[in-house]
Amino acid sequence: MRRWLDGLRGRVFPDHWSFLFGQIAFYSFVVVSVSGLVLMVPYEPSLDPVVYDGPYAPLRGVTMSRALDSTLAISFEMRAGLLVRQVHHWASLLMVAAIMLHLLRLFFTGGFRRPRRLSWVVVFTLFLVMLGGALTGTSLPDDMLSGSSLAVIDGVVKSIPFIGTALSSLMFGGQFPGDVIALFYPLHVYVLPAVMIVLFIALAVLGLKLRPAVRGPGTDERQHRRPPGGRGRGEERRTVRVRGRRLVADGRHRNHQPDLAVRTGRPGGRLGGHRPGLVPRLPGRRAAARTGLGG
Structure with missing residues (x-):
């Protein structure tokens, strides 16, 4: 039992610095989830036009969507609202960067080969889902930044041969830009986080079953100990x-x-x-x- 606990400790708290990228991605996901729950309460996912009458003087009297109006209310009227938005933003960037570095570590250490091929597929799928979450999140404030990113996405999708125009019409619910918040909001808040949770659980289970893909200076040799009566690593x-x-x-x-x-x-x-x-x-x-x- 103690040996099993030592092995579990070595996988949860690895001795080599390169193993920390996956943990950084997971902890960033936790921060993103908590800050997202806080932002979800005052946010209004609607494109209905309203006239802004908040404390930000340069935009007072300007017609805008309810989504942008609620975003400005979070930034200027909600206590620590701008701080929560920045934490949510930078944690999502750190999460994507950490999972990308984790993918690079797996690639350069041969972690995509058997018997870790399934772990590689799970991490790569998690990377794509994180990119989808970041993409859908940038469009929710309905400001100039989100409009520019949506225009780029529309151009990229329409450049796909044969199916690009139909795919863009399906994505934006008709002609660009359409009511894109109605599609992206449930994806960003419900669907993609649930998929990420499932993938993180699958990655944790696979990590407990398989040994780390790196063996070298800075790693714990107990993780690579030869099993009793068996063959050590590299033996044939x-x-x-x-x-x-x-x-x-x-x-x-x-x-x-x-x-x-x-x-x-x-x-x-x-x-x-x-x-x-x-x-x-x-x-x-x-x-x-x-x-x-x-x-």
């Missing part, structure tokens, strides 16, 4: 045939020659006049001559 078992007899070679494949490598595959039998068991490995034909297997 090779089967060769010499004059019709099956031999088994044990050793390491990373610049190591096995010291006592060749043994018979038949328990209790004899091999070329020698007793069964381990015999020293010698290069080329000399090994066969020494062991009595030479022609």
Whole structure:
């Protein structure tokens, strides 16, 4: 039980700094979720026109949507509202950057290969969902910044051959810009966060089952300890045939020659006049001559 807890501690609180990118992404997601819940209460996801009469003098008397009016109310009338908006904004940027660095770490350490291929797919899907959440969130204030980003998205979508125009019409509910908040608000608030939670849980389960993909300076060697009765990392078992007899070679494949490598595959039998068991490995034909297997 203690050994299992030590292994769990090593995965939850890793010793190598590169393992922290995934945790930073998760903690940023928690901050984004909490600040988003605070912002969701006073925000009004509506494009109905209203005349602004708030405390910000340069926009007083200007006709705008209810979404922008509620956004300005959060910034200038709600206590610490602008701080919560900035925390939500920068935490989302940090979350996307951290999951991108986590993807790069997996790529350069071979974490996309078996048996970690499923973890790679989950992290890449999580990255795409985070990009979707950031994209849908920028359009909710209905200000100049969100309008510019929507114009870029519309141009990119329409540039897709054959289906671009139809896809843009479907996305914006008709002609651009349309009522895009009615589509993006439920995606940003309900659908995409739920998908992220499921992906984070799946990633945590896979992380408990698999060892880290990095082994080097700064990592905890207990995470890579050879299991009792098993083979350590980098070890292999090779089967060769010499004059019709099956031999088994044990050793390491990373610049190591096995010291006592060749043994018979038949328990209790004899091999070329020698007793069964381990015999020293010698290069080329000399090994066969020494062991009595030479022609």
